[in-house]
């Protein structure tokens with residue numbers, strides 16, 4: 245503010261006028277001159293004096309003109325009051341020295357003022373002042389238009405207004421740096437236009453308004469609204485996929501003013517209205533595209549960005565490989581690993597590098613492609629786990645057919661033949677009677693029923709086991725009841741013996757008669773005298789039996805034992821005869837020889853040799869007979885048929901390439917004290 249200066253100048257002008265007028269009258273020429281500056285700036289309402297001095301004359305006539313209009317006239321020193329223009333009398337006063345004083349000067353007194361002094365005979369002189377009356381600048385207000393400054397093409401404007409004041413000079417500042425018009429700013433009357441505003445235009449805008457006597461600075465803080473900017477999505481922990489059950493969160497950030505409000509959308513639904521999406525113990529159903537939508541709540545600008553969350557689950561179990569036959573010609577390799585998100589990718593690299601499947605995959609190849617015995621690996625790839633399985637196709641292996649005999653409730657013999665050949669894919673078993681096809685399928689058994697054993701024996705059966713890689717064929721020649729081998733064991737004191745026997749694998753047997761020739765057992769009652777000369781049945785064993793114990797033997801006596809195989813009532817050839825008792829273990833002829841006495845003559849020996857020969861040739865004949873001789877009238881023993889029907893089934897042995905002509909069923913037995921019961925079967 246300059247008002248104190250102005251006041252000082254006013255004082256000095258006044259003093260100068262007073263002093264100069266004291267020493268006047270000495271010069272010869274009238275001269276008037278300003279006693280201070282000729283440019284005078286004052287506030288409106290203040291008191292100011294335009295001070296002059298003069299010399300060269302006393303008491304000249306003074307005339308002040310406002311512009312060209314004389315407003316005050318006076319003769320200095322005169323008693324006659326000055327003549328003041330009517331409408332200026334409230335303001336203008338003339339001082340005794342000729343200076344002009346303005347009291348409470350109004351605005352409209354800004355003008356050029358000229359003082360002219362005249363003195364008759366001494367000429368005239370004049371000088372000119374310029375008076376500027378200013379109003380104080382007051383209550384300046386800056387306003388922003390529009391109300392919200394926004395980043396973008398629309399400019400915003402700052403405009404000042406004030407209650408009063410005369411502005412001679414205005415200066416705009418942004419954060420204390422002066423602004424000049426350029427491509428970004430346009431400085432106009434009473435306003436500043438910010439073109440293409442952006443976020444860096446946020447700050448304090450100041451306008452300084454000046455006139456020669458006052459200066460006012462006013463500011464406004466402008467926030468340029470912007471955003472949301474491009475959102476940044478960050479998952480934590482960051483993974484290409486998540487295993488179901490895991491927990492994670494995803495943050496959504498973007499710059500903006502005001503800070504943007506976030507919202508998470510999944511499947512068209514709002515799942516969170518916070519900028520962090522928390523997912524705990526995720527399920528596979530929660531996998532997919534999540535969208536974060538950010539909104540500037542003042543500008544309503546929106547921006548969104550999506551992230552895909554992969555939530556995976558391991559397939560259950562392990563992959564399984566298999567190979568099937570297609571039309572008996574092709575091999576279809578299959579690989580499966582079900583479940584899982586996403587489904588596992590399955591390939592057979594050894595078969596094809598170009599095809600793959602998801603979850604389930606099959607490839608079909610002709611069996612001629614060298615596939616026999618080739619292990620084919622299926623690679624099962626899942627993001628969580630890599631696994632594999634393999635399968636090896638193989639042709640049917642050589643096998644031995646087995647035969648199982650049972651008796652059904654109607655008393656018929658049920659013969660179940662079985663052909664099992666290991667093969668991958670599983671072999672198809674076909675049955676033939678002679679050349680006639682009977683059945684075909686994957687069940688390895690074939691069952692035939694008849695009440696007459698002879699009917700089984702007349703037919704030739706065969707089976708083939710086939711898969712696309714090959715086949716195996718076997719004939720099954722059923723045999724009547726027969727025994728291939730038998731043995732006798734006895735306990736140390738000779739009171740118990742055990743008979744064991746074996747049966748050819750294709751023999752039809754439903755039971756066995758254990759026969760004895762010799763003295764009565766200690767357990768038998770001894771009513772029937774003389775029957776010790778024929779074989780009599782002492783036990784009946786079921787078709788599954790391969791051994792029999794005989795108790796209560798008298799170790800001092802001799803016994804003969806044999807086993808008769810049976811198919812229902814039909815009897816097969818007896819087993820060899822086993823002896824026990826003193827000297828037991830020697831052959832019959834030897835016993836006979838010993839009985840005849842060693843001292844006997846050569847003739848006796850010859851006779852013995854002859855009987856040995858006869859015996860041998862008889863045995864030979866017998867073995868040449870058909871495998872199933874007809875029932876023999878001699879040595880026929882009655883049995884209880886019920887015992888046959890209760891014959892249990894033997895479990896079938898597994899046949900492999902080891903061909904065994906007969907079944908070994910029992911190890912060499914050890915003897916335990918027999919239970920104190922009588923043998924149930926009586927003759």
Ligand SMILES: *[C@@H]1O[C@H](CO)[C@@H](O)[C@H](O)[C@H]1NC(C)=O
Pocket residue numbers: 289290291347348
């Ligand atoms: C101006 O002069 C008048 C009369 O002499 C006086 O009443 C007034 O207070 C003065 N004003 C100022 C601002 O000095």
Ligand SMILES: *[C@@H]1O[C@H](CO)[C@@H](O)[C@H](O)[C@H]1NC(C)=O
Pocket residue numbers: 493516518520521522
């Ligand atoms: C999300 O989890 C964070 C910490 O992991 C927690 O600070 C925040 O409050 C959670 N937000 C919600 C919406 O649950």
Ligand SMILES: *[C@@H]1O[C@H](CO)[C@@H](O)[C@H](O)[C@H]1NC(C)=O
Pocket residue numbers: 593594595596597
């Ligand atoms: C597939 O690729 C592997 C490795 O590159 C190769 O060993 C295999 O022979 C290929 N299989 C086929 C069917 O081409």
Ligand SMILES: *[C@@H]1O[C@H](CO)[C@@H](O)[C@H](O)[C@H]1NC(C)=O
Pocket residue numbers: 619621633634635
């Ligand atoms: C085939 O699979 C079996 C059982 O899964 C495994 O023991 C064997 O090593 C595999 N063979 C090959 C060649 O991968």
Ligand SMILES: *[C@@H]1O[C@H](CO)[C@@H](O)[C@H](O)[C@H]1NC(C)=O
Pocket residue numbers: 696697698699
């Ligand atoms: C069994 O059949 C054969 C020939 O078919 C016949 O000779 C025999 O008498 C029959 N046996 C029985 C017990 O029916």
Ligand SMILES: *[C@@H]1O[C@H](CO)[C@@H](O)[C@H](O)[C@H]1NC(C)=O
Pocket residue numbers: 678702703704
């Ligand atoms: C069974 O086969 C044998 C020898 O292969 C043959 O001699 C016999 O005639 C055949 N029997 C039938 C009923 O075809």
